[in-house]
Amino acid sequence: MLRASYIPYRLNFRFEAGTSRGVLTEKTSWLLRVWDDRKPEVIGIGEVGPLKGLSPDDDAVTLQQKLDEICAHVDELSAQVSAHPEVRSYFQLLNFPSIVFGLETALMDLHYGGQYKLFDTPFFQGQQTIPINGLIWMGEEQFMQEQIGNKLAEGYRCLKMKIGAIGIEKELKLLKALRKQFTPEQLTLRVDANGAFNTFDVMPVLHELAKLHIHSIEQPLKAGQWLAMKEVCHVSPVAVALDEELIGVYTLEEKSKLLDTIQPHYIILKPTLHGGIASCKEWINLAEERKIGWWITSMLESNVGLNAIAQFTSSLNCTLPQGLGTGQLYHNNIHSPLVIDQGYLKYDTSIAWENSFK
Numbered sequence: 001m002l003r004a005s006y007i008p009y010r011l012n013f014r015f016e017a018g019t020s021r022g023v024l025t026e027k028t029s030w031l032l033r034v035w036d037d038r039k040p041e042v043i044g045i046g047e048v049g050p051l052k053g054l055s056p057d058d059d060a061v062t063l064q065q066k067l068d069e070i071c072a073h074v075d076e077l078s079a080q081v082s083a084h085p086e087v088r089s090y091f092q093l094l095n096f097p098s099i100v101f102g103l104e105t106a107l108m109d110l111h112y113g114g115q116y117k118l119f120d121t122p123f124f125q126g127q128q129t130i131p132i133n134g135l136i137w138m139g140e141e142q143f144m145q146e147q148i149g150n151k152l153a154e155g156y157r158c159l160k161m162k163i164g165a166i167g168i169e170k171e172l173k174l175l176k177a178l179r180k181q182f183t184p185e186q187l188t189l190r191v192d193a194n195g196a197f198n199t200f201d202v203m204p205v206l207h208e209l210a211k212l213h214i215h216s217i218e219q220p221l222k223a224g225q226w227l228a229m230k231e232v233c234h235v236s237p238v239a240v241a242l243d244e245e246l247i248g249v250y251t252l253e254e255k256s257k258l259l260d261t262i263q264p265h266y267i268i269l270k271p272t273l274h275g276g277i278a279s280c281k282e283w284i285n286l287a288e289e290r291k292i293g294w295w296i297t298s299m300l301e302s303n304v305g306l307n308a309i310a311q312f313t314s315s316l317n318c319t320l321p322q323g324l325g326t327g328q329l330y331h332n333n334i335h336s337p338l339v340i341d342q343g344y345l346k347y348d349t350s351i352a353w354e355n356s357f358k
Helices: 060-080 097-111 141-153 168-181 202-211 226-235 252-262 276-289 303-314
Strands: 002-019 022-036 039-048 134-136 158-162 188-192 216-218 239-242 266-269 293-296 338-341 344-347
Touching: 002 060, 022 060, 022 097, 022 303, 039 097, 039 303, 060 097, 097 276, 097 303, 134 141, 141 158, 141 168, 158 168, 168 188, 168 202, 202 226, 226 239, 226 252, 252 276, 266 276, 276 293, 276 303, 293 303, 303 338, 303 344
Parallel strands: 134 158, 158 188, 188 216, 216 239, 239 266, 266 293
Antiparallel strands: 002 022, 022 039, 338 344
């Protein structure tokens, strides 16, 4: 019979992480533990890590009530323990995407013996790496310049800069300086607007970005404006990637309708935000049928969640740099084999996991 429990884990940022929704200094995740009472020493662990102000299930009280319900009735999932469990239909979890991700990955970890293994890939075996982008957080111009310098020194060849906070002129200045130093072949530049622009001011920005050979812009308009976003995607000289637009879109019918209406160039998938691994696979299949590109991004999880997302990513045929460089954000992250080297994420099998939670 399956058993489950969970504990909160507060992560503390190394710096004030600026976003369009404010500044982050800490983030709380819940580590969900699942085991079979016939082998209680083997524990699967998953991370439930909603982001305040963004995730549909970010209310801590409601979230913990749902986790309590799952822990009380997790034995109902006994027949579902497999390498790729489908858990969305249980416990009315559609509006709890971060719990879906945490539960399905905990079950996958349990299936493979509680060794933080979810997908048996060359990445998990330490034989392959995943290219990733370096994330430049919002902040004062000097702080952003320092981040850019550090990322370049660390060997990144793809940078993603958040824009829409300190003024587009200052942000364009930073991007222009980068492009003078590096050609598009030497350095890929992405920008993430987090819905910072509107239909009146977005096009001049897109034309300026096109002059700098920007690879793509994430979510230029606020989510929910499907027809306006469709028009932007149709006329933009820069590829448009949807991010927040995917929040709360769960069924195959809704996903298909969104992609067919907006027709974006890319979609960005966050398993914690978009309903877990099974849901992200649906998005990928629908996107590829429509020749829409995609990549996967972590969402400020601890190394437990990041590990699950990285292993999932490694099981797919992905060549673009992924958004998996968040493991170094925290003072107190859970020690893991995940290592970043020259803009690549790797699983160093010589490094042991911190097992105090198991």
